[in-house]
Amino acid sequence: MSSGSTVTTTVTKASIYTRFTGHQGVMIGAFIVLAIVLVALLAPLLAPHDPYQQNLLARLIPPVWDSRGSWDHVLGTDHLGRDYLSRLIYGARISLLIGFGAALISGLIGTVMGVMAGYFGGRVDMVVTFLITVRLSMPVVLVALAVVAIVGGSLQVVITVLGLLLWDRFAVVMRSSTLQIRSMDYVAAAQAVGCSTKRILMTEIMPNVVNNLIVIATLEMAHAIILEAALSFLGLGVQPPLPSWGLMVSEGKDMMLFEAWLITIPGVALFLLVLAINLMGDGVRDITAPENRN
Amino acid sequence: MLYYTLKRLALAALVALTVSFISFGLLYLSSDPAIAMAGETASDADIEAIRQLYGFDRPILVQYFDWLQRAAAGDLGKSYYFRTDVSALIGERLPTTMTLGVCAITFAILLSVPLGVAAAIRPNSLVDRIALFLSVMGQALPSFWFALMLIVFLSVSLRLLPTSGSDTWLHFVMPTVVLGYYAAPAIMRLTRTGMLEVLSTDYIRTARAKGLRPPVVLFKHALRNAIIPVVSLAAVQFGFMLGGSIVVETIFALHGAGFLAWESITRNDLPTVQGLILVFSLFYIVLTFFADLINAWLDPRIRIK
Amino acid sequence: MAFVTLLPQKTEIEEGAVSERVLDVENLSIEIPVVGGMLHAVDNISLHVERGETLCIVGESGCGKSLTSLAIMDLLPKKAIRTVNKMSLNDENILNFSEKQMSNVRGNKMGMIFQEPMSSLNPSFTVENQMLETLSRHRNIVGSQAKDLVIQMLEKVGIIPAEKRLRQYPHQLSGGLRQRVMIAMTLLCEPELIIADEPTTALDVTIQAQILKLMKGLQNDFNVGLIFITHDLGVVANIADRVAVMYAGQIVEEGSVFDIFDNPSHPYTRGLLSCIPVPGKIKRGEPLGSIPGMVPSLVGDFQGCRFSGRWGDAHEQLDGADIKLASTSDKSKTYKVKGSETHLIRFCCEDCLKKSYIFDKRKAS
Numbered sequence: 001m002s003s004g005s006t007v008t009t010t011v012t013k014a015s016i017y018t019r020f021t022g023h024q025g026v027m028i029g030a031f032i033v034l035a036i037v038l039v040a041l042l043a044p045l046l047a048p049h050d051p052y053q054q055n056l057l058a059r060l061i062p063p064v065w066d067s068r069g070s071w072d073h074v075l076g077t078d079h080l081g082r083d084y085l086s087r088l089i090y091g092a093r094i095s096l097l098i099g100f101g102a103a104l105i106s107g108l109i110g111t112v113m114g115v116m117a118g119y120f121g122g123r124v125d126m127v128v129t130f131l132i133t134v135r136l137s138m139p140v141v142l143v144a145l146a147v148v149a150i151v152g153g154s155l156q157v158v159i160t161v162l163g164l165l166l167w168d169r170f171a172v173v174m175r176s177s178t179l180q181i182r183s184m185d186y187v188a189a190a191q192a193v194g195c196s197t198k199r200i201l202m203t204e205i206m207p208n209v210v211n212n213l214i215v216i217a218t219l220e221m222a223h224a225i226i227l228e229a230a231l232s233f234l235g236l237g238v239q240p241p242l243p244s245w246g247l248m249v250s251e252g253k254d255m256m257l258f259e260a261w262l263i264t265i266p267g268v269a270l271f272l273l274v275l276a277i278n279l280m281g282d283g284v285r286d287i288t289a290p291e292n293r294n
Numbered sequence: 295m296l297y298y299t300l301k302r303l304a305l306a307a308l309v310a311l312t313v314s315f316i317s318f319g320l321l322y323l324s325s326d327p328a329i330a331m332a333g334e335t336a337s338d339a340d341i342e343a344i345r346q347l348y349g350f351d352r353p354i355l356v357q358y359f360d361w362l363q364r365a366a367a368g369d370l371g372k373s374y375y376f377r378t379d380v381s382a383l384i385g386e387r388l389p390t391t392m393t394l395g396v397c398a399i400t401f402a403i404l405l406s407v408p409l410g411v412a413a414a415i416r417p418n419s420l421v422d423r424i425a426l427f428l429s430v431m432g433q434a435l436p437s438f439w440f441a442l443m444l445i446v447f448l449s450v451s452l453r454l455l456p457t458s459g460s461d462t463w464l465h466f467v468m469p470t471v472v473l474g475y476y477a478a479p480a481i482m483r484l485t486r487t488g489m490l491e492v493l494s495t496d497y498i499r500t501a502r503a504k505g506l507r508p509p510v511v512l513f514k515h516a517l518r519n520a521i522i523p524v525v526s527l528a529a530v531q532f533g534f535m536l537g538g539s540i541v542v543e544t545i546f547a548l549h550g551a552g553f554l555a556w557e558s559i560t561r562n563d564l565p566t567v568q569g570l571i572l573v574f575s576l577f578y579i580v581l582t583f584f585a586d587l588i589n590a591w592l593d594p595r596i597r598i599k
Numbered sequence: 600m601a602f603v604t605l606l607p608q609k610t611e612i613e614e615g616a617v618s619e620r621v622l623d624v625e626n627l628s629i630e631i632p633v634v635g636g637m638l639h640a641v642d643n644i645s646l647h648v649e650r651g652e653t654l655c656i657v658g659e660s661g662c663g664k665s666l667t668s669l670a671i672m673d674l675l676p677k678k679a680i681r682t683v684n685k686m687s688l689n690d691e692n693i694l695n696f697s698e699k700q701m702s703n704v705r706g707n708k709m710g711m712i713f714q715e716p717m718s719s720l721n722p723s724f725t726v727e728n729q730m731l732e733t734l735s736r737h738r739n740i741v742g743s744q745a746k747d748l749v750i751q752m753l754e755k756v757g758i759i760p761a762e763k764r765l766r767q768y769p770h771q772l773s774g775g776l777r778q779r780v781m782i783a784m785t786l787l788c789e790p791e792l793i794i795a796d797e798p799t800t801a802l803d804v805t806i807q808a809q810i811l812k813l814m815k816g817l818q819n820d821f822n823v824g825l826i827f828i829t830h831d832l833g834v835v836a837n838i839a840d841r842v843a844v845m846y847a848g849q850i851v852e853e854g855s856v857f858d859i860f861d862n863p864s865h866p867y868t869r870g871l872l873s874c875i876p877v878p879g880k881i882k883r884g885e886p887l888g889s890i891p892g893m894v895p896s897l898v899g900d901f902q903g904c905r906f907s908g909r910w911g912d913a914h915e916q917l918d919g920a921d922i923k924l925a926s927t928s929d930k931s932k933t934y935k936v937k938g939s940e941t942h943l944i945r946f947c948c949e950d951c952l953k954k955s956y957i958f959d960k961r962k963a964s
Binding site for chain 2: 672674698702703704705706707710713715718719720721723724732736737768770771781784
């Protein structure tokens with residue numbers, strides 16, 4: 001409405017800060033993520049038991065809220081008598097490592113491709129767009145499973161494979177944001193005064209697309225965590241005895257009809273972590289670029 | 295329109311060719327496929343025999359063109375494990391996966407489009423908040439875990455649905471829900487933003503200024519325009535679903551192509567895995583090709599230049 | 600007008616018995632809640648339009664002229680709050696009409712043409728489809744009879760041959776053609792009142808002139824009341840019978856087009872007129888007039904003068920004897936300008952009045 005044009009909003013650092021703290025989703029998400037990161041970092045201090053210590057005499061002890069449970073194993077023990085809480089705590093390390101690692105690799109690939117395509121246009125853009133189309137045509141889960149099966153499952157392999165597969169959204173978003181910034185007058189001005197391409201990319205383009213990069217990075221982190229859990233669940237991801245949450249669900253699956261908590265506990269942990277990361281990503285997008293919401 | 299179609303067709307063909315090369319090359323990434331086939335315990339002589347029998351000793355490009363030529367004729371080789379034609383094997387399993395995929399995408403659309411429209415009509419209302427809540431929750435729910443929880447509650451505790459197999463339509467209910475819910479949030483959000491955007495356009499104001507009734511404004515003038523990008527997204531999601539069927543089919547023991555993929559991957563059955571990756575990719579390419587055509591047909595600005 | 604007879608029963612009272620006043624609006628205010636308070640976009644304005652008359656509402660961007668038109672159509676954004684004492688169309692009170700009743704009025708007795716012809720037509724439907732739906736909605740005419748009417752109307756607005764255009768989509772038409780289609784669509788049900796919100800602003804200058812001429816002609820043919828909103832005084836001079844000058848949500852001056860152009864009596868109107876170049880009146884090289892300062896923010900409880908900071912150094916004061924207090928209702932003071940019963944000016948405060956007019960008591964006595 002034209003009548004609203006008399007209202008001016010000034011965006012200051014303080015107001016961005018209050019926009020973050022005033023955004024419920026971001027605050028809840030950040031709180032949960034921070035808590036899980038802390039738990040992962042302090043795992044040796046927090047875990048009551050050795051997550052790999054088997055005790056065949058103390059198998060399948062239910063959590064403490066069950067009448068058969070005990071405070072010695074707050075979340076019970078698994079089919080090999082390993083303390084479930086300790087495994088859950090160490091499992092946070094795996095999920096976070098996968099999330100960070102895969103997002104880092106795919107972020108690097110996707111950002112370089114997207115920014116190049118958006119900035120240089122023409123043939124570069126054609127090639128990148130083509131590569132994105134090719135990548136989207138390949139079924140992620142199937143390819144990841146096949147490669148892990150051939151190369152052999154390990155944490156590094158899973159991180160690398162997911163990193164090499166999940167760059168598509170980075171490329172798509174970075175390409176369109178770069179295209180948008182590229183057409184701004186200040187980029188033309190920088191070119192006019194003779195700044196080098198490298199300098200323009202680093203000082204004009206990157207700072208303006210970094211918000212979108214953060215949003216995609218968080219969402220892809222969540223994506224990678226879910227995919228790792230699914231791969232491990234199918235037995236073709238992180239290998240035992242590592243305490244991956246997906247693997248824990250898989251190991252508990254045979255007993256789930258009798259001891260539902262075996263799958264409920266790691267599943268809820270996974271759900272909470274992914275939910276929290278997504279809340280943060282969505283929130284950052286709402287705050288920095290509400291028009292990109294969909 | 296004809297030029298547009300031809301251009302898209304050429305692109306689709308080029309993508310298909312590239313995908314075929316990657317899906318062929320992927321499995322040569324690591325070690326010697328002959329070793330993989332023969333198993334860790336096989337003797338060197340056995341491995342050498344297999345290598346010669348399957349032609350693994352030839353240059354990879356020669357092998358690729360050989361494979362491509364036969365693939366084009368519908369021959370994807372013989373399965374190491376099932377000892378039958380890969381094409382026949384996939385052809386036999388594909389209908390189950392297709393049924394599942396169609397059910398799941400229908401479920402996702404029926405759930406998300408009305409919800410997205412309702413949310414857009416009254417932004418920040420209760421409906422909008424519920425829709426947003428569901429979509430945030432849905433995106434965070436790992437499908438394999440959701441599937442197991444459904445089994446525990448619906449099949450075992452309440453005894454409502456069968457847990458595994460593909461004999462009756464009841465067997466498809468849980469797999470449909472599990473496969474479909476994951477696509478729903480994206481479609482819901484796109485419908486919502488699309489509707490919000492369209493509802494604030496000048497032509498909607500014109501429609502209201504003409505005195506048209508709200509349902510006509512909403513469903514004829516607004517939804518018709520807002521649905522165009524949703525069609526593309528639904529096609530993409532449908533393609534992703536077929537890829538995602540591997541998790542769902544494995545859990546519900548639905549004997550479709552996804553289950554076949556899991557079986558062949560765990561058994562190092564390379565020709566079957568290759569064939570499946572190719573078939574899934576091709577399907578996705580064909581799907582997005584048709585989605586683009588439907589899009590162009592729906593949008594007169596593309597259809598009539 | 601041969602095609603009028605094609606229309607079945609128009610449920611109107613016989614000519615002559617009808618009041619000549621098509622639209623009567625009294626004390627309209629529009630408030631919009633925004634960040635930081637309430638935006639008082641339109642403040643207590645009244646206006647009326649006679650049959651066959653063109654009322655131009657003129658003012659700069661943000662003065663509330665577009666909102667006023669949307670308020671009359673009852674198409675304001677949901678969060679906007681409209682308060683009005685009287686709103687009648689042909690002596691029928693439409694103030695308390697339900698949304699359903701209003702939708703029967705819109706596009707039927709009251710039509711609207713918008714600024715952006717490029718985006719005002721739905722890109723997914725043909726011209727035919729979009730025109731037919733108006734007829735079927737309000738007149739229940741469908742089929743070949745409806746199509747004939749549509750073709751006649753398109754020819755009436757200068758789209759010849761019309762047949763070919765029927766099957767086209769908006770993106771296949773030029774801006775001028777689209778605006779013609781909009782006009783034809785608005786005239787289809789022979790409304791009593793047409794509101795045109797800057798219908799020529801987005802068009803090329805030559806097309807602008809064509810569309811203006813067309814609207815002027817059609818208004819005569821159809822004897823329809825027209826509210827024409829614009830910021831272009833050249834257009835006003837061309838088309839208006841009466842003019843209302845809006846500033847910061849208020850009508851500061853209204854009168855016949857001659858009153859306004861020959862005897863502008865509010866300093867704002869005078870300022871606006873000094874901004875347009877008139878050959879002969881302004882010497883070559885002489886700077887055009889301008890109004891200093893900015894429109895005040897209307898957010899929150901507005902106190903003080905709406906013109907503070909906008910008085911030029913050399914603004915000319917007029918003789919207070921030329922105006923006479925007409926009404927002291929509300930906050931604003933309304934004065935009649937000598938020599939015309941319908942030429943009114945309003946001041947937002949005493950300050951404004953004193954800065955505009957010199958009331959020399961000795962001279963008055």
